[in-house]
Amino acid sequence: MKEGQLILPDQLFHPSIHLDRNRVYYLLEHPAYFTQYQFHKKKLIFHRASMQYYADQLRSIGLRVKVIPFSSFSKTVQPYLTIMNDNIHILYGIEPADFNLKDQLNEDFKIVGIHVIWNGSSQFLTPKEWSFLLFKGKRNFSMNAFYKEQRKRLNILMENGNPLGGKWTYDIENRKKLPTKITIPELWIPTPNSYVREAELYVQKNFSQNPGNPEGFFYPITHVDAERWLHDFIVHRLIYFGPYEDAMHSDYSFLFHSVLSPLLNSGLLTPNQVLKQIFDFHAENPIPLNSLEGFIRQLIGWREYVKIIYEHIGKEQYCSNFWNHHRKLPLEMYTGRFEIPPIDQALNRVLKNAYLHHIERLMLIGNFLFLCEVNPKEVYRWFMECFVDSYPWVMVPNIFGMSQYADGGKMMTKPYFSSSRYIRSMSNYKAGQWSEVWDGLFWRFIIKNREILRANPRLTMMVHLSHTITDERRKRWDKITDEFFNTYFQNGGKE
Structure with a gap:
């Protein structure tokens, strides 16, 4: 046999x-x-x-x-x-x-x-049995609780049973805007090889109508190049990853991010391999704790957490639509022509690179589609199509649980959406007509959903502020948002 x-x-x-x-x-x-x-x-x-x-x-x-x-x-x-x-x-x-x-x-x-x-697979660090015991009988699944237990289980960044440095996370310190004078290292790009050239012809022959620009392919596709890519991140970008992990900039696509997700999600690298390389380097060249912990949290925390969420409640999440959002995805999501510079530039990067870093995904694209009340399955489809690192275990929790809060809070304690102020505070984008549109969408959503939002203690301030908006301003925002929906959504965006 x-x-x-x-x-x-x-x-x-x-x-x-x-x-x-x-x-x-x-x-x-x-x-x-x-x-x-x-x-x-x-x-x-x-x-x-x-x-x-x-x-x-x-x-x-x-x-x-x-x-x-x-x-x-x-x-x-x-x-x-x-x-x-x-x-x-x-x-x-x-x-x-x-x-x-x-x-x-x-x-x-x-x-x-x-x-x-x-x-079994070496693609993940967390045994299913352990995670099921951790979350057994719980209605909500806390990332923070999981991350602490994961650190203890793996004995990573621990000292005598306590977190190294006295804190579990340095997230509050890692929210800095990119300084005006800072050098952004360029990515190391592998030399194009025969496999890439053959694949480019193969895709053009068989998938010519698919979205995205096939030119300028730059991702590693071999194990040797994947290791070199990892080494380049550790040596040149990890040191500043922490403070600027949430930063955005109109001129830079990758900043200090690792861009390791395509390699980890395809098996060209494994989490254990990444951990070993980082801590071997750290032993000789100490990495600031806020950057080291910030990246480790992404690797052993968030990445493992979303896989576990997918296994626990992924089927339920995929069928959820807490806000009852039903708008269709606009075609401009494939052209980058909304006349909203942060969105248009992000979409053009997606078309070029099939990649955005996590804050651009969450607080630009996800935030925008949430405020536009797009059906979460439409949002999911777009993310599945457009990102080099997209797979169901990644995107179901990230879209239905976090970005669109479609599961109603089984994964996150609040929906992640914002006015234009947050985007401007974390980037070099200036206020303009686009921010008027964005803020109109923001306050329109809050006013429409006051009763739901009021029940969440973390959002009551927004609800309170919505009552202070003058009639004149509200009418102005209503006019702006109506024009926006009539321009970019069929039937004015009505379901």
Whole structure:
């Protein structure tokens, strides 16, 4: 009885974990990664190039490899019949992070009579059993509580059972605006290789109508380049990551961010690998604690937390719409032409890079679509399409739980939305016509939802302030927002 090994596009772990020469290795260009949505061209290039590279790496150590292209999936079970025709009866695989995909694969292989055995993944640090015990019987799932327990469990930044430096988080210190005179390091860019060139042609041939600019691809698609990318972040940007992690700037896309998420989410890097490199460097070149803790919180805290939230309540979140938002996504989300400079520039970066850092995602794009009352499933679809690091386990909690607060507070204690003042305070954008539109949307939302917002102690001040708005100002904002909706939303944005 022959055995096979299934490898998905986000499971490109170091080839050394695959040493069984008796197995046939099947790399699937599964629709979930290629055709389920109109994926950004750079995301598709990333997956195609990294998979072709990975296939060659496996072949170089003497393994038998077959790549099953996305075109094979035009008929439901055709690619699985290919595996069956190889006389494979047992197929091993690393458990997919996407539970819907796992269920689908189990069902498809059952139809063709192939038994699948799922093994654990090195993509995450947190055992499911531990997280389920931590959150057992709780109606709400606190990131802060999880993060503290995670630090203790992993013994990271701990000293005699207490947090190093006396505080669990330095988040309050890490909210600085970018100074006028500061040098932003350039990203190290890998030399383009044959895998990227082939992938660019492949995507242009098969996905020419998808969004995004395919030119200027710059992400690592090999393990060696991924390690170099990580090293570049640690040496040149991590030192200032903390204080400026929430900063935004019209002229800079990456600032001091790591841009490691595509590599971590595809398996080219693992969290343990990142932790080791950071602390090895820190031992010789001490990193300021606010920057070190700020990044560690993202890696072992938020990233692990959203995966656990996805496993616990992801299906429920995906079906939630607490605010009853039903507007369709405007086409301008794919062109960047709202005449709102912070949004337009962010959208143009998305089209160019398939990437924004976390505050731009949350407090620009997410904030904007929330105030526009766009259906959260529409928001989710756009994020899934447009980001190189997007997968359901990432985007379901981030969109339905945080950005759009569609789950009504199971994940977060309050919705994250703001007036233009916050954006101006964290960036170099100046007030103008755009901020009038934004503030009109902001106060319109608060006035409309006073009763709901009043019940949250963290938002009562906004509700109180809404009662002080003069009739004249309110009429002016109503006129501005009506014009905005009539311009960018069908039927004036009415459901």
